[in-house]
Amino acid sequence: MQIFISTLVSGIVVGCLYALIALGYSMVYGVLKLLNFAHGDLYMVGAFVGYFAIQWFGGATALIIPVPLLIIFMMLIAGFGVGALGVAIERFAYRPLRNAPRIAPLITALGVSFILEDSVLLLFGGFTRNYNTPAFLPFRQSIHIDGVNIWSVQIIVVVVSVAMMFGLRELVNRTLFGKSMRAVASDREAAEMLGVNVDRTIAITFFVGSAMAGVAGVMSGLAFGQISNIIGFLAGLKAFTAAVVGGIGSIPGAMIGGLAIGLCESFSSSYISSQYSDLIVFALLIAVMLVRPQGVFGQPPLQKV
Amino acid sequence: MAPLLELDQVSLSFGGLRALTSLDLHVNENEIVSVIGPNGAGKTTLFNVITGIYQPAGDIRFDGTSLIGRRPHAITGMGIARTFQSLRLFLNMTVKENVKAATYGGTHASPIESMLRLPRARREEREVEARALEVLGFFGQRLQGYRFDQPAYVLSYANRRRLEIARAMATGARMLLLDEPAAGMNPNETHEITELIARLRDERGYTILVIEHDMHVVEGISDRVVALDHGEKLTEGSFHEVSNHPQVIEAYLGRNPEALQK
């Protein structure tokens, strides 16, 4: 029982992060039909921003500002910084390719991911850095459910993720931007004719998606400690899996998918074998795709004759 | 003699929407039959069920054998080729290649044979080349000379329609289904198409089922006219019978009355 609960907890924590990254993937795919492989690296950049924010305020062991303030600041700066980065990438790498063959943006995305990953490597070196979170958020600050410690950071991760997801849902369903985003997603030309500012909408979409990845990066740093320039790829891949399982282009799909992947991962590694967990996740994905190519929540593509 | 193509109580529905309702239709050897009807009457759907893109209820027989449950390429292989209302050429292939591609079903050389250019592959390539030239030759100067090696996407609209017909001919079909061959053409070209369709039957002996909105064309070519609406056959007969049939007029009135003004 104890094992079950703590596996559940770690699964949910990991799943929330995957979900946050997956949302960005899904939104971008929705508006541009682009598989943005650079997304995982934005998450990585976010993690680094957070790390340097900690150093800025005196380092994990000698913080000069109260912890809550620090965390809020980290998330804000990572969110806005990475969001801006995402917008810049869209502007300079993807926008010129709006009407290019489908493969061109894909390759560009790979190029961008190369540049991000290796720029970080160049600037900060390849060795892993550690948030050393316990130094300012000690494990004592945790709640106990029959013998399982749930660390305050884990709670923060879940709360913030859920809050952001609902925020996003409101944004998409209630606001004007949400309307225009959905319009662009369903038919860009038509939306343009109806006076939707397509460029602006796409830019905002990139901003929101990237910002969420950035915050996810900070939270993963807080929860897992280690960060390096290569954490982006695998995380991106998993988040991508989540987006696909949930139905790429669908926001609730991304959330459910993220949690599904996270739980599947943690349960398979604690009940089956940690070395096969990745294989199991990928197998799950391939299975889902074959049974229901458009994912659990996705709409099937309609084909006209 | 038995008709070449026979539709027997053919029905098809998408979810709740009934696209075709127990439709009976026959086309005789060497006949030109026009299908008319307002938009959404189920004309193109009719073509799609015949060519096997949709699987209908009921039975469709071509030359006595049923087409139900066969894949499109097999059906075309049996001798029914079609064109598309929304042009669907292989835009990035050259004019000649577009035609040659349609001969796939008629040839049998395996990839290995092709790679090594074994005798059968060589012979078939020669035949295909000849067939392409012959088919394209049918359109006079339109698709000749420098056009052979131009990608299809540089062709003018009218020429794309011609190329689609050429491609359908290259499949070695006996029967052609032409989906609005004159759509979007200027009067000259429309006139030309009308002649072309007639020549297809007279010179090449094709049996032709054609969807057309332009009543001049319909009147000019049709042996028989079938009027559809809401997936049901309103009536069929000579152009004049059909065009004066009250239901047909009713079906068209308010939609586009001028279609019948002559």
Next chain:
Amino acid sequence: MHLRRIFAGALGVMALASITVLGASSSAHVAKVAKASCSTSIAIEAPFATGPATQLGLEQLHFAQLAVAMANKANGTSITLGKDDTGLNPSLATTRTNSIIASKAVAAVGPAGSQEVEAVGPLYAKAGMAFVSGSATLPALATSGANTTFFRVVPDDDIQGPNDANYIIKHKLAPAGSTILIIDDQEAYSEGLVAVMTPILTAAGFTVNHQSYNGTDTGATLQSDFSSLATSQVTSATHLVIVPWQSAGNAQQFGQTLQQQGKTVTLFGTDGTDSPGQFIIPGTYVSNFGPDISTSKSAVDKAIVKGIKKYGAYGAFGVPTWEATTVVMNAISSVCKAGKTPSRSNVLAAVRKTNISATASAMGVPIQFKADGDLVAKAGYLFHINSKGTYVEIADK
């Protein structure tokens, strides 16, 4: 469109450059010919730029650079050092080794990881080129017979493993009969140590629970590996967890995961996790193949500790690499002194004859090689991480 022109340009240049490359040398290892009598080049393979162990790699690089400088000064040689990053990754190491062999280098230092040596050993053997590792400890590397030009200045796991196991038993780090969890990271190094230690511990009456995780995982995936290991494997009967890994960072993260789940067990790391910068869980034992010379009184040790500042921070992990480099440097100069050309074969022969006294070596033991390239002397070192997170060498083993 302008960009098209840029692109055309870029390609023009690549064509042009691909011609110039054939003129210019394209190898990063070519020695700069200097006036001094004995001038040639050697190369070091270490994971200093990429991969999971960059800190350790940098440490090795710095100590190698120091050793080259010191030896050149002492022997009046002018030998240059080519750097090759291997990312602790056998396939990268293979590529690098091929280009080192293609270069003018006469001998090599490294590579760091046992799995890398396994991969490149046959290549060096084929090239008849000596390579001396300062950290590859898998016994089979020497005994397999596949790596005929392989040498190491560190005791192998058949020494470290038993040392550690016996220390655990002798000093009762875990109550008799309790469970000891040992986790490998699916690399040759790790699996080797597990294979050596398990039987000894079992013989002493411990229940050994052997698990493994995917050492190449990162981020969230790594975390779910660790938290599941911590929850499902660290039971109330477990008092000691042995982590013979090559990533100190991972060991630290695993330690924190244990703390977070309120599990109070002792960790026991091996040389791969010996990194005062990264792995600092108080109460942990860490064994290493090199001594901590930071406070040593011997002349050479003082010189090293003083000299290393110029290149980077001091760390116990780098010391053996200084020794390995010195072995190669001395071999070359001895070849020169004998009036022979420093060819690969001559250097190889000279390395075999290496004989450095305990006082002259930084390892605290004399450096002499057995026929299979292993060290004659057997010595292991053990550290305890105190409450302040600093490493304290344990004298009594």
Next chain:
Amino acid sequence: MAPIGVDEWVARSGDRRDQHSGLRGQLARANERVGWWPRLLLVGLVALLYGKVIVGGNVNYAQTGFNVVLYAILALGLNIVVGWAGLLDLGYIAFFGAGAYIYALFSSHAFGNLPLDTGGVLLPAVASIPIAVVGVGLLGLLIGLVALRLSGDYLAIVTLFVGQAFAEAVNNVAPGTLGGANGLFGLKGFHIGSAIIGSTLGYYWFAVIVLLVLMALLHLLDTSRTGRAWRALRDDPLAAEVMTIPVNKVKVMAFTFGAIVAALAGTIFAAQQSSVFSTNFSAQTLILIYACLVLGGAGSIAGAVLGGVVVTVAQQLLSSPIDSAYLFYGILVIVLIARVRPWQYLAAVVAAIVAFGFAAHAIVGAISHRAIAGSPGSSGWFAGALRHFVIVPAGSPLTYGNVLYVAMICMVIGVVQLHGIRRLVAVVPTVYVAICCWEARLTLDPGITAQIMIGAILIVTMAARPEGLLGTRRVEVV
């Protein structure tokens, strides 16, 4: 009758768009004039020249040549699936890997007991290569059948994970046999009886022959019914189906052929490296193969080969400080020539850059000598020329270089934003900063710089010429 003229004018409009003025136009036209077989001959001659004259016993050159040919072969295989059949297969790497691993299993001690390097199966090449090719061919068939259910991006996604699953599998499944993360090494090379290919150059020749044969066969296939069927499928699956082409069969065929070529490449790769590791078949490698294909031009055989040359040579050059300098400054010069017109402006800008450089150098030098005491990173005759031009502090501290790097990126972005005379002015400091950054930082880490440059090349290519070097512009109906 519609007047022919109008019709023809429309018809030729496409051609007119393709016409280029100046040197590039002439090159393009010349390129068209050269027939197919002469081109093949040309490739053969270049390969011969390189192997006979230029390599001259230098193992590094032989290795470079081998890599070029290997990537060319891989790109050719990928071209069948992606370029012709238009199926976005991101699992291609798995076929490459499977070929290599199957070869490794039958040419090493994998089936014996690994640590002791005894026992095992050592088949001659005539046996092991066919086994690998057939085995992987079947795998391709299988994946192809699976892929029938999917189209477009969904296909890309699933195949991507097939590729990832492969790497994961060889890493974790049966480490006793597949070697896990440590891979398999000490493979026996291609051998028949006592004859064995021992040298890199030997494998170079082998690969060259394979490449030439493949190019010929694939060209003949491309111009046959199968090739036409594939390209028809790419343009319009439904129309293809209706035009007597059994789309499913043809799709599976494309996967199988691609897999076979990849497997062939895999065996050669494994034999030459004499070892295989799961990391050899990572997404990185896949991306490089795609880079070759897309850079050269998807759908064109010659393009795939040229792509292989460009990408591999670029990597090789970038991996060495001296040669990467040639590349860097070459590109810089060409970009200026291409972007700054007319020549008066160009001259002005160049002069301004030089002046700016020496001025900045002098000023900074006057303020602090240490700030210019460092020596430029690139060696050769550049260094001398640049010593009094670039600002490199003593010991060239990394932070300085990093600041420059960030500054450079920002300035480049800025320059793209500006227009007219403003841009000309902004170019001067940008170029100077770029040079300083190169000398002070980028040359210090050639490996990393190479990756960054590759990424940049990909982005620029896609923006400038999505159809690739030798590819033909395509229209896509969406």
